Amino acid sequence: MLTCASPPSSMASITFSSLCFFHKPNSLTATFTGSDKLTKNRRSSGISICRAATSVAFRNLDADDFRHPLDKQNTLILRAIPGLNELGKALLGTVAEQVMLLENIGTSVLVSKNQLPDLHHLMAEAAEILNVDVPDLYVRQSPVPNAYTLAISGKQPFVVIHTSLVELLTRAELQAVLAHELGHLKCDHGVWLTYANILTLGAYTVPGVGGMIARTLEEQLFRWLRAAELTCDRAALLVAQDPKVVISVLMKLAGGCPSMADQLNVDAFLEQARSYEKAASSPVGWYLRNAQTRQLSHPLPVLRASEIDECYSKVQDGEQGSLLLKSNLIVPQEPFNAEPPRSALISSYLTLSDFFYKRNHGPVPIVDDIERYCVSISGLVDNPKKLFMDDIRKLPKYNVTATLQCAGNRRTAMSKTKTVKGVGWDVSAIGNAVWGGAKLADVLELLGISKLTAISKLNGKHVEFVSVDKCKEENGGPYKASIPLIQATNPEADVVLAYEMNGEPLTRDHGYPLRVVVPGVIGARSVKWLEAINITAQECQGFFMQKDYKMFPPSVNWDNINWSTRRPQMDFPVQCVICSLDDVTTIKPGKVKISGYAASGGGRGIERVDVSIDGGKSWLEASRFQKSGIPYISDHDNSDKWAWVLFEVTAHILHTTEVIAKAVDSAANIQPEKVEDIWNLRGILNTSWHRIQVQVAH
Template identity: 80%
Template sequence: MPGLRAPSNYSEEPPRHPCLKINAKEPFNAEPPRSALITSYVTPVDFFYKRNHGPIPVVDDIERYCFSINGLIEKPKELFMKDIRNLPKYNVTAVLQCAGNRRTAMSKTRTVKGVGWDVSAIGNAVWGGAKLADVLELVGIPKLTSVTPWGGKHVEFVSIDRCKEENGGPYKASIPLSQATNPEADVLLAYEMNGETLNRDHGYPLRVVVPGVIGARSVKWLESINIDAKVCQGFFMQKDYKMFPPSVNWENIDWSSRRPQMDFPVQCVICSLEDVNVVKHGKVAIKGYAVSGGGRGIERVDVSIDGGKTWLEASRYQKPGIPYNADDESSDKWAWVFFEAEADIPPSAEIVAKAVDSAANVQPENVEVIWNLRGILNTSWHRVQVRVGHSNMDSG
């Protein structure tokens, strides 16, 4: 592809921050410490989780970089970066979350297949770029279109990225045309992240950002867009990232029986405490993030210091010092919400957090009831074990 290429090995990988916990080296998959997530409402690029399926593509000539739009449309077209930058620019604050976030905890119930993630395969960024609805108008598809005159109903994004799951072919995924052409869905072709040019790990020079949907659909390193009658038939839409019941295993799985996962469920995680934490006597700060897919807000976050027997409601905010209200137009509907509570804890305690979204969806109590063989969408109550003690410094 002009200006952009996919390396055949891992010799041209970009530098990464040393604090990241590496869950897989080749391809590179890593997450920050959970405490780093709550230091800033907008996640710094260095601390934003890295999720890859192959070597990171390289831009050799940004002036020559272009991508094509084709398929069931009247006039296929090639677009360059200047064409995208000439469109109105929008900044959208949105969470991206890997469907496998918290997979490691799910695997403790029963073994699952996939990269082991703790709780930090998630980040909140300000994405800058053109709305996909505006881009599709350039090829004659009006806004709020659900089907083209030629039968196109889905928008497939194809990456320059090459991955073994596609037998060396490109990573790809799709969303419904009705979502792609809806300006209110805020689907972007993004060239900026947190006010700066995208870096290579996050899709330079151009990526898709689909707010409110699992990260697997926000395709990086865009090579082409295809308007199709059917959902993308690629591996990651048809044989991965689907939610199966606990009764399904690798012997009886029927991939065609389930739809590709899109929205993610309500989720919250305690970030101020590790899984086994020794804390000083006195009030303990319980802080973390909460988020729900599909643009649903967070109605409530409940915190317990006795394993879920009794509860107290945490405060919620997006901007520091401003209480969060999901109905407030100034709230970022695609972003996460921070929560905070303080409590005196007994000598040994299980601290639990659960969130409720604006549709009254609530996290399930136990991971066992949502266990699935791919280990996706672990949204069970988040639990940390703590005990009151003294650090080595206190003992002097």
Template identity: 40%
Template sequence: CACVCVFGFEENWGSRLEVLRSAMVGGARSVRALLAAVRLQSGRGESIRAGRAAAAAGHAVWRRRSCCGVQVCANECAGPALGMATARDSARSARRLAQKLAMGAAALGSASMAAASVALCERASDAAEKEEREVRAGEVRDDLPTYALKDVAAHTSKEAGGIWVVYKRGVYDISEFIENHPGGAERIILAAGGSVEPFWSLYQQHYASFVHEILEELRIGNLSEADSDSLRSQQKETAVQAYLHEPARSDVLLVRSEKPFNAEPPPGLLVRSAITPIEHFYKRNHFPIPAPVQPEKYELEIALEQSSDLKHEPGATSPTRGAAHLSLERLRQYPKHSVTATLQCAGNRRTEMAQVRTVKGGAWDVSAIGTATWSGPRLADVLREEFGLTLESARQLGVKHVHFSGLDTDPATPSTHYAASVPVELALDPQNEAVLAYEMNGETLPLDHGFPLRAIIPGVVGARNVKWLESITLSATESNSHWQKLDYKGFAPNVDWDNVDYDAVPAIQELPVQSSICETFFLPAEEHSPRSIISRGFAWSGGGRGIIRVEVSADGGQTWHSAKISPPEQERNHVYAWTLWEASIPLSSDVAPGSDVDVVVKATDSSYNTQPESIAPIWNIRGVLNNAWHHVSVRV
């Protein structure tokens, strides 16, 4: 972040800048640490008024959302270090913000303070740009020793003197980071004694700048040039082989990751139709696309887990068989049931959450969501016919969860399949309409969406709707997969990677109420119509809860207008499809031409759950479950 501090004794701000720069270079990146560092060189002074003015000006900027990701902190006990702001997007944004802060200070009679804040911002921006240039993971560093690959290979455990890995020309000791790896310790340990690049080439989310920053903090040396060249030639072939089966995709998609492929459509396309066209439906893959299965050779395995936790209780119905292997032809013989359901990635709108504080996860705007009509046999029908099981008899047997496992595998560990589970009632209650889908929008299920078969569990997070379905297991416990136990969980804002307890938080199932603005524009005044803002978007809530109200504001949430909604024709508590909405908001006469208007939307579902006003109270380290009010700035 580029940082701006407003100091009380402007004649000494140069020396305080050195403290600020030292704090930044020393790794004190948080606002609190920087304030504390500056406070050491700052006494109480007569600048409280100016500091408050700067903070107030910055707060006004933040309320208008005219500068992305701005936060303003005021600390009366800090004396001269009262006003601090961080602009997360660029040093240029920091300079623009400083000018606004300076204007606020000048308005209250502190012109010299205003000039000082701008000058300081320029220097802080330069420091931030310099720091950014210095973060080049894997480049040779002259201040560190050089190691041969055999030296790295000898360090594969803490007992061996540390767990070392290589990235480009860098050597890193990851011993203390392993347990905090978002992908799980069992994955990162695969690179022990070797290069992380074969894995990063398969999962390109690792190329994010914050990942490089973390990596460089673990840097201990350089890899020899000869060993580096040898490794890189081997790695190219590995990445090519893993992604041989990727299908063609629409050019309009906004690609968030090439390997594995993750993409979302431009938001405006989402509101063109209540049913999302297949080519515009968001793509979320955890691994490479598996090799296509010939329909006539496909088999789905369904089994009752062999576990002592599953016991017959008095009156329990015994399954008629231990396991079933069903062909696609056999599944097509069941009555076909169609359900129109919205799927949403848990990380939808993660980019906004990352502007509050850094999160770990792939970048998503508002379009990691889509609605389709899914067709295939009801899961409840299949289990009743093949096993003689109903929801009631399954519970009597001790079944509490239904596991789904896909054909997609981790290229680094081919025995690792993508897998997830849902509570048994979501899968076996016929009213919940869980289907084994072989069609999407009336067409054969596309490869990107799980051909030849995927699980559709309406009302739950997209991650549980497993694609390329290989097996279903009825179990007394939830899935032990990484994506059930160690991912797709929403932690409290105070939880970080040092104190996270995965077992303390349940896996995400139903998602909270959500709405977003997909397109909005200014409509000039006409003969019989005032100036207005036209907005369109979607609203949705998990668990079958329908949307009863959508409200839109053109003044940042000060006043609200009811939007016209188009709810789907689905029964109460079984509303699985989104609601599209449209609003026309007349503009107040005091909105000056050329100014920016803060358009906001919020929705309320049938249980009267409504969206929180801001992201900060729901922030979490994985950047999931962002359902705060959605803001879009419009120039009038």
């Protein structure tokens, strides 16, 4: 539960609740699975993550996957007490549930699709993320910020949230609260939670109940409850996907109110938490802290904030195995396609591997024998070669910072105008990374093809990349794509055979052990799991070059399409997306930070990002940046020409409005205003103005 509160006055004898703070999200390894075929090819088991509208969903998530060790330990201790579990279910089962059910039906508002639909959506989405049935949700009028749960035997579980809590928290924070309560249901905390809450609310004085619970049991129940809260804090973080959301909840519950909410500072609260840890680190401090928390049902807010911060710091430092980092939005299960929450993209200039979108056209292949793995280079060359990884690593290594973007990024928005075919990407099928490896121009020199060669001696004009990946579109054959030879042999084009991503070996999802990275070009040409390179006279004749990823006008449909009339898409146009706000966002009036990413293909920089808070009537110029401490100047030597630019602007929003962002690149290309003007049947290259509907709640 969020705070300890007095039971409703209308309840004469007992109250059952789960008043839940949040606590330490711990590291947890996540693997991805889909169908049996996908599982076999990916060699993975356990948790699969699937798309749930706009959030991550852990499809095979089991309670023990995130249950805190202290929760497990203390549950075993309670179960070891003879007859306690059976007694609890007998005393506190169906009757207690019915009492609470009737109490809430009579005195609260039942949330549904037609009653407080925003809250209903938050609960339904959180339940889908955690793979748990959606319980009933009630809103109760109360000045005490609180939320609680009842689920003893798994029948008729429900959650109650107080109106004062709704007023105090943001939308994301409210969903984290609901996720915490769902954690209790997911973990079947049931009878122990009810016992503990009877004690918490002082109801153990009820005749026939209080006398059965001795002091020792009381302490053991509180010890268990504190551990159970740690488990459910992890559930909250899995849904929130942002430690600052959880810490902000703690801060507001510790000393917040609606009128001061916009002045609260999460970083300052974390500093306060560190001060407490320091003060409690001495022998006397340790003793006093234990004495302070022994009779509490929840660890102190500052301790929880400190542990959340510590956990997230470990994640940032690269310690392995965290669902926080594995939380990609999966589109279909096979092939494996995933994008992160949009807010994750602006958390740093470089996109972490686990946050980088994943696009596949077949089961993810396994390359086990790295010693025997090689890339064959043949075609219109005098001396075909096979290059092993050692051969490639002996070539000069280059690090190229480049943004890769799926051509179908933002397809879902285009499909709202008129349905298109393709993976339903939101706005996060894009990422920015440092790719380490050998330049393709150096590799081709080993075959006698000089740098800046447009036509080889044997009339080769294109370089085709062939993947280990097999896909149905190629009738079970390999995925393949090509680029012009002049681009491949141009050192300034920075085409690399990459074996590292952000200084670490490629992961299997991103092409281990070797992939092609073609900067400034749609992601479909950066072939993963490279198996062969062919020098050819004509561009690749594969499916994804000739019958996909081509730009057609709105007048073309599936009945009159002629693929041969268009060339394969290469450079991606100028793009700009707001990531700090959802497509429909409710805020309080006042200052709002609007931030996101902007990028353009072909090595073109971003000259300007314009943001409007009045539906396009007037515009604000946003600040742009890449590397910390280095001013961004479009096309300057200190700027990464192949990489995106992050932007930010703060605006005063006092009324419900439409927020828009658009970018201009260094060649003066500007995003089109309307998606209708660039609609195409494959839904690629949606670079229209990005629009956010902001609702202001006074």
